[in-house]
Amino acid sequence: MRVLIVDDERPARDKMRRLLEQEADITAIDEARDGIDALERLPAFAPDLLLLDIQMPEITGLDVAASLPAPAPLVVFVTAYDEYAIRAFDANAIDYLLKPYDQQRLQRALQRVRERLAQQRAAALTVPSMPLNLNEETISAPPAPQPALPAIRQLLIPERGGTRIVRVEQIQWIETADNYVVLHTDDGQPLMRQTLAGLVDKLGPRFQRCHRRAAVQLDWVASVQHLDKGDGELVLRSGARVPCSRQYRAEVMDRLQATASRAPEQPPSC
Structure with a gap:
């Protein structure tokens, strides 16, 4: 241990x-x-x-x-x-x-x-073994649900003279800045020494990569604006506009649709 x-x-x-x-x-x-x-x-x-x-x-x-x-x-x-x-x-x-x-x-x-x-x-x-005699019941039975990993609720960011605590739900979107990422919140834009991919992986499924230099918290997205050549912009509830490249656009739309189907609100306009 x-x-x-x-x-x-x-x-x-x-x-x-x-x-x-x-x-x-x-x-x-x-x-x-x-x-x-x-x-x-x-x-x-x-x-x-x-x-x-x-x-x-x-x-x-x-x-x-x-x-x-x-x-x-x-x-x-x-x-x-x-x-x-x-x-x-x-x-x-x-x-x-x-x-x-x-x-x-x-x-x-x-x-x-x-x-x-x-x-x-x-x-x-533990790996479930395959039964030797398959029947309709065993074939159609869904796999047992796996327990979800605990989600991070806040980030601790060292700053001169102290530490800033940023609640995850306050983060609207994230962008890269050299060896740092910028966390865009209503309360400021603190810098964190972390890769974008590493932070998105840590924060879990509520965040989605939408550009090679940006990721967004899906719950903040109000609408999607189409631009030339398959690119787009995500308009957030705060009014912020986040780039959405064609490389990530299909996955973003799929994730938004899945999020909308689980929530009582209507899906974002496309």
Whole structure:
């Protein structure tokens, strides 16, 4: 098991590391001094578990949990304040470890994590076998639905002197800017160091690539304007106009139609 300790107090990180080192199945331990540091370490370290403090400078542990990319590591909150317990379990925490804790209490939390990891691995390895005698019922039976990956609800963007929290539903569209992307919202246009393809993949199906330099949140699209040579423009509810190249136009229209069929509103005009 790979574990990332996230706490702004060095003595708390040292104590947790000492206790974790006594567990035989802990194969790697890393530390982050705050939420921003934790999110930056995630891609390279790839932890199975976050041991996450709640009250930290700049952003809280609850904000970090809401910003984890999918598939997210498991989370156990470690805090001195019991008033956050309900919000912690709303964030799908495996356990809530109240300071001061001891080895026995930590082991109970780790056992819950081990059980959840075992369930995940078993589900990933389970491949349904094909029955030898097929009949009409088995042929027509639909496959079992797969659980959806948790969606990111917000992005944390470091800025000079602090961190901006951008709720995903506020993002109207995204465009590239050299090694950054620009997030277009009603509240500004923050820059984020990320590739467009990587961010769209992280944000999930509500976003659609519409140009080699742009992607749009489908719920914001009000109409589609046709231009020459198969290109177009997406007119958003905010009045913004987003380029839509012919390379992506068919997929955009298919996704808009699918979105409209699930919503009570009429589909965008074409």
